Amino acid sequence: xxxxxxxxxxxxxQAMLEPSDVKMDHTLEDLGIDSLGLVESIFAIEESFDITVxxxxxxxxxxxxxxxxxxxxxxxxxxxxxxxxx
Amino acid sequence: MRRVVITxxxxxxxxxxxxxxTFEAFREGRCGIGPLEIKDVDRLSIxxxxxxxxxxxxxxxxxxQLALYDRFTQFALLAARQAIGESGLTFSGELADQSGVVLxxxxxxxxxxxxxxxxxxxxxxxxxxxxxxxRLMNNAAASHVSIECNLRGxxxxxxxxxxxxxxxMGQAFNMVRSGMSKVMITGGSEAMLCFGGIKAWxxxxxxxxxxxxxxxxxxxxxVQGEGAAVFVFEDYEHAKARGAxxxxxxxxxxxSSDASDIVTPSKQGAARAIAGAVRDAGVSSDQVGYINAHxxxxxxxxxxxxxxxxxxxxxxxxxxxxxxxxxxxxxxxxGTGAVELLACVMAVRDGIVxxxxxxxxxxxxxxxxVVPNVAREADVDVALSNAFAxxxxxxxxxxxxx
Numbered sequence: 001x002x003x004x005x006x007x008x009x010x011x012x013x014q015a016m017l018e019p020s021d022v023k024m025d026h027t028l029e030d031l032g033i034d035s036l037g038l039v040e041s042i043f044a045i046e047e048s049f050d051i052t053v054x055x056x057x058x059x060x061x062x063x064x065x066x067x068x069x070x071x072x073x074x075x076x077x078x079x080x081x082x083x084x085x086x
Numbered sequence: 087m088r089r090v091v092i093t094x095x096x097x098x099x100x101x102x103x104x105x106x107x108t109f110e111a112f113r114e115g116r117c118g119i120g121p122l123e124i125k126d127v128d129r130l131s132i133x134x135x136x137x138x139x140x141x142x143x144x145x146x147x148x149x150x151q152l153a154l155y156d157r158f159t160q161f162a163l164l165a166a167r168q169a170i171g172e173s174g175l176t177f178s179g180e181l182a183d184q185s186g187v188v189l190x191x192x193x194x195x196x197x198x199x200x201x202x203x204x205x206x207x208x209x210x211x212x213x214x215x216x217x218x219x220x221r222l223m224n225n226a227a228a229s230h231v232s233i234e235c236n237l238r239g240x241x242x243x244x245x246x247x248x249x250x251x252x253x254x255m256g257q258a259f260n261m262v263r264s265g266m267s268k269v270m271i272t273g274g275s276e277a278m279l280c281f282g283g284i285k286a287w288x289x290x291x292x293x294x295x296x297x298x299x300x301x302x303x304x305x306x307x308x309v310q311g312e313g314a315a316v317f318v319f320e321d322y323e324h325a326k327a328r329g330a331x332x333x334x335x336x337x338x339x340x341x342s343s344d345a346s347d348i349v350t351p352s353k354q355g356a357a358r359a360i361a362g363a364v365r366d367a368g369v370s371s372d373q374v375g376y377i378n379a380h381x382x383x384x385x386x387x388x389x390x391x392x393x394x395x396x397x398x399x400x401x402x403x404x405x406x407x408x409x410x411x412x413x414x415x416x417x418x419x420x421g422t423g424a425v426e427l428l429a430c431v432m433a434v435r436d437g438i439v440x441x442x443x444x445x446x447x448x449x450x451x452x453x454x455x456v457v458p459n460v461a462r463e464a465d466v467d468v469a470l471s472n473a474f475a476x477x478x479x480x481x482x483x484x485x486x487x488x
Contacts, residue, residue, distance in 0.1 A: 034350075035350070035386075036349060036350075039290065043289065052131075055291055056292075056306055056307060057291040057292050057307075057385075058294075058305065058306050058307045058384050058385040058386075059306060059385060062306075
């Protein structure tokens with residue numbers, strides 16, 4: 001499974017949707033994922049890819065992890081994976 | 087209804103080993119938060135806390151006692167000894183039967199759990215010390231205070247996360263006020279600064295890696311602390327009859343449940359508890375001069391709390407002072423309301439309001455007078471202490487100058 005498919009699966013599970021209903025330009029808000037859901041999604045991403053995601057729930061926009069859309073999250077995970085691969 | 091007064095106070099917290107040194111730190115705006123010195127700290131992403139440093143348990147307790155006293159029980163006992171010592175009370179006969187203990191804690195003997203899980207899971211041991219259960223149970227601290235001081239009346243523990251101490255003190259207040267008890271020893275204790283205790287909080291992603299800066303636009307989360315504060319709540323007539331020195335009066339208490347979200351705070355729930363405490367105290371809202379805020383330094387709490395205070399007090403919200411001493415001692419979770427009540431005692435008795443330190447930049451969503459960085463002299467008649475817990479459980483207590 002590709003990074004994209006895995007991230008979409010994590011987000012879909014959190015949003016209680018089918019992966020096919022998650023579009024790349026969706027925001028988490030569009031998908032009905034609240035702040036707790038976001039923290040859970042990030043945990044699932046860290047566990048799935050064995051990476052550490054820099055994220056502070058007090059100010060998500062200040063964290064060095066773009067969560068503005070599904071596509072942005074996938075790109076951010078790709079970046080972290082390559083940075084943390086060793 | 088009987089009047090309820092405070093005739094003794096004690097504490098052990100990151101700012102000091104007694105009330106006097108804690109007040110001094112409050113006045114100076116000193117920070118008790120620093121690098122954590124605990125096992126496996128290198129595996130934590132959060133490595134700071136309001137830890138009690140330079141504490142030697144064997145200076146206060148013997149070997150047999152230490153086998154039974156988790157760190158949270160030790161803190162509670164030390165604070166209770168100071169409080170009861172100051173009150174001048176000794177408990178025997180009828181008074182002992184009419185006096186009890188209600189303490190708040192959230193984690194109870196968490197260090198004991200952490201150490202023993204480590205022993206059986208990590209080290210693979212198949213045997214633990216025989217007293218692990220009485221050491222870790224949440225009511226251990228209340229029971230040991232009762233045993234040591236011969237308090238034979240109602241004694242129990244309240245666990246409502248970050249509001250535990252306020253809920254406990256609210257119970258104690260109403261038990262004395264109703265005539266059910268002559269004296270109640272009350273407050274709270276917490277010792278959660280161990281690997282498991284912090285690792286669990288890390289998961290929520292609401293912790294700061296550098297400092298607790300409540301109400302400041304630059305805030306980035308909460309910082310945990312540890313310690314205890316204990317008070318003697320006494321029937322005023324009883325205190326007067328024995329010529330006791332009265333520190334201040336406890337005049338009101340209210341609690342509410344948000345009934346909405348397990349972690350996200352609600353302005354309405356907080357406002358109902360604050361307004362309820364003012365109403366229960368029988369004072370007008372403009373008599374409230376100081377509020378010790380819950381003020382955790384998280385985005386969610388601070389703006390919700392400011393909005394709730396603005397709703398309850400209207401125009402008077404801009405006249406009163408509201409500070410968060412968590413900026414100095416950290417968030418003591420189940421013990422926090424008790425240590426924070428000390429700031430209210432200092433405000434009504436000494437006329438000095440503890441500051442919110444670490445304040446760097448105004449936040450348009452927190453525009454109240456948060457007493458930034460420097461303590462202030464003020465004549466405070468009524469002070470409130472807010473506590474809003476995960477689970478949406480709110481408890482607010484009101485003190486008045488005596």
